[in-house]
Amino acid sequence: MASEKDMLRRQLRTARDAMSAAKRCELDERIAGHVRSLPCWHDAQVLFCYLSMGSEPETRPLIERAWHEGKRVLLPRVVPDSPVLTWHYVNDFSRLVRSAFGIFEPVLGVHPTCPPSTMMELEGAVAIVPGIAFDRRGFRLGYGGGYYDRFLAAFRGTSIGICFSDGVHDDLGRDGCLDLWDRAVDILVTDEGVVR
Template sequence: MPATPDNKQILRTQLKAMRRGLGPSLRASVDAALARHVLGLPQWEAAPIVLAYLSVREEVDTRTLVASALAAGKRVAAPRVVGPRRLAWYEVGVGEAFERSRMGIDEPHERPERLVDVGALGADALALVPGLAFDARGYRLGYGGGFYDAFLRDFAGMSVGLCRSAMLLESLAALGATEPHDLPVSLVVTEMGTRGQKTRPRVPASEGAGISPA
């Protein structure tokens, strides 16, 4: 099924309702189990830097993972919107004070000395990637801003999609929710474990590449 704005918007509306329906206590329990799987990844252990979105509302929690990374002595960077489809990543520390954006998202302060050059990071870097849903091949449905689509094209490290199992779909392409330029994440982690292989070719959806179901 070809991707259309209508297909994507209908699916986003359905998935947001499904996510809210999980309830706060179930989401918290699921997210705690999911975090344990992330912390058990050898790539997490080896990563000198973790790029992490700052979770809000019903998103999969990243605050625990950020705290764990900082406690382990890793560098941690969080994103700030700096233009259409553009994120800048700034290092953050323990007890960091964030700015609340007009979209209601916490962002790091714009401090040039803390700016991270994403394109210069090596394969051992690790990024936590948000999404309304992921599929078995690692493709994601985001919120429509295109920020992480652009980010994945520049990032050479391990990209980890955080996904509750209720939001893990078989195929976003079959639902008309992928486009030819979309790239999959390296690995999807749910509260049940991991889906996918440890490395992947950076090939767009139009060429049928992605991570294989576990």
């Protein structure tokens, strides 16, 4: 199974990386517009999100819109030598630092941490979840660390996966790309609209 997952990851990342900046910008705007049109976005008081990197769909406009709308925003931080993410309240991009993975993250001691017990009880929370690919049932193919599968297993809000439309597959399980611990998102949004 690992080889199928790795092969699909490489194939999709190569295609995503080959997209022109202008095309990616156009598709990013469409994805953000579709997310913002969801009733759960309008109702949300709290946004769990990530800062996109490389050729991933851009998340900064969603984060900025959430701040503008008065939502509390939490960004993840990878805990070294641990399989979990910690989540931190962030109100601007200015004091983030680049991690060993190349991801901009909150700083311990600067950005308040949301305790796991509180995180799971937050009312009106939505989470934007990354993925290289998703299937029509909402299952995702991530980068292989399992961080978001653990997060989704405990998260009680509405999870929204985002990807470009060419990253949507009929059934990742049939393609040999799912494990027992893989978790589905509640809603899948692409540049073409809401898929699930």
